[in-house]
Amino acid sequence: MLKNTFFLNTNKIAKRFSITYILVGLTGIFFLDKIINLILENNTISTNSILTFNILFIISTGIIIYLTINHMQKVIRNVEKAYNDLKQKEKDRLAPYEFSLDHSVDAIHWFTLDGKFIYVNEATCKMSGYTKEEFEHMYLEDVDPNFTRETSPNCMQDIKNTPNWRLESTHRRKDGSSYPVEVSGHAFTYNDKEYICAFARDMTQRIKNRNKITTINKELENSLKEKEILLKEIHHRVKNNMEIISSLLNMQAYKSDDKKFKDAMKESRSKIHSMALVHEFLYLGENLAFINVNEYIERLLEDIKELYISQNTHIQIDLNLDVMEFSINRCIQVGMLLHELCVNALKYAFKENRENLLCVHMRLIEDKIHIKIRDNGEGLKDIKELEKSESIGMQLVHSIVDFQLHGTIEFKNNNGLECNIIFPKKEIK
Incomplete structure (x- = not known):
């Protein structure tokens, strides 16, 4: 290995050849000189001695040329072998890359x-x-x-x-x-x-898959639109059916002279309307799963006010609601609660020829929803009477809060009657 390195140093090849040639030549001349001196000492210069000198010169020159060429051939063989080894190593080094390139999918x-x-x-x-x-x-x-x-x-x-x-x-x-x-x-x-x-x-297969997915998406989109239209139509029909029931109740109340019966029919119509209002919002809205509860409550209070308040009764509604969207189920539950509590305030707390105030606040605080309904009436002397009340309306309120909302309800006097309801944040977008 060291020998090959010595001879294959490209910067010194000419020098190596020159030195080798000079050393071999000087050695040959030295021995030739000794031989000639021996001849001259023992013989006089003659034709035979000149011939002998020429023969010795040719032989010595041939030996020098042979040794030089032989050395050059060894160097060339070493160079060729080293080149082939280097070429093979480079080929072996590049083989994995060539294999990877040739067998690439791309x-x-x-x-x-x-x-x-x-x-x-x-x-x-x-x-x-x-x-x-x-x-x-x-x-x-x-x-x-x-x-x-x-x-x-x-x-x-x-x-x-x-x-x-x-x-x-x-x-x-x-x-x-x-x-x-x-x-x-x-x-x-x-x-x-x-x-x-x-x-x-x-990209042939990718484009085929892309087109296939696009076609499937269009079919699903068309199917979804059909289902949305169908659901909207169902909500519209439910709302219309509830309005028909409300009209039938109104006709029954109109034929009766019993005031209690008429009031009961009026309250039933109002309850039906609060539920029908949910289906109306679903029919008119873009989302079939959730309802903007703010818009729903505003519309519900306006309809209750129009149904229960006479022209001589002035009422101001303080509405303060956090922006939320409720599911259908949750919206109906909250709507029924607000309907019962607000109707009670309109019926019993407010009077003609005075400034009446109804506060409806709804806040989202951490993971709880807080609803406060307060009027500026005279309040109640015994708040506990509400818990013992056997009226259908109060029983409905407690049933919704306890068993459907899984919350708590509290009544208290605060410049009028105040009701506070707290329940977990569920079914809310």
Whole structure:
């Protein structure tokens, strides 16, 4: 190994040859000189001695040439062996990379900056139908009809100047057929020359899957729209049916002279209307799962006020609500609560020819919803009477709070009657 290194030092090969030649030559001349001196000492110069000198000169020169050439041949063999070893090592080192390139699913192209192919892998040949030898004489426009000899260099410059360059294009096979590709590329420098490396992926299957997914999405979207229309129609019909029931109750009350019966029918109509109002909001709204509770409560209070308050009764409503959306179920429960408590205030707390105030506040505090309903009436002397009340309205209020909202309810006098309801935040968007 050290010997090969010694002789293969390219900076010293000429010097090694020269020194070797001089040493061999000087050695030969030294021995030749000794031989000639011996001859001259024992013989006089004659024709035979000159012939002998010439023969010795030729023999010594031949020996010097032989030794020099033999040394040069050894050096050349060592150089050739070292070159072959280096070439094999380089081939072994590049073998995994060549294997990876040739067995890549994506087509890999190397271009010069004018768009000429200088390398393609096996995937490129399989996709296009051309051989590697054919690609040696081809340009970008030969496989991509979107480019010409004039525009190909512009594309190479774009790849060179654009990080993460990508393009969707169409490539043409040798048989004339086309297939969609997604191309990415970047520039690199090799031996002080700039090249472009591009990766092309066949998008035929991806586009088929994309189109299939698009078709399925359109079908699902159409189906969803049909179901939304159907649900809206159902809510509309439910609302209309409730209005019919309310009208029937009104007709029954109109035929009766019993005031208690008429008041009962009026309250029943009002309860039905509060539930029908939910279906009306669902029918008119864009969301079939949740209702803007703020708009619902505003509309509910206006309808209750119109039904129960006479023209001589002046009432101011203090409405303070956090913006929330309730599910259908939760909205009906809260609507029924507000209906009962507000109707009680309108019926018993407010009087004509005075300033009446109804406060309805609803807040979202952490994970609880707080509802406060307060009037400015005279209040109650015995608050506990409300808990013992056997009226249908109060029984309904306690039933909704306890068993449906799983909350708590509290009544107290606060410049009028105040009711506070707290329940967990559920079924709220």
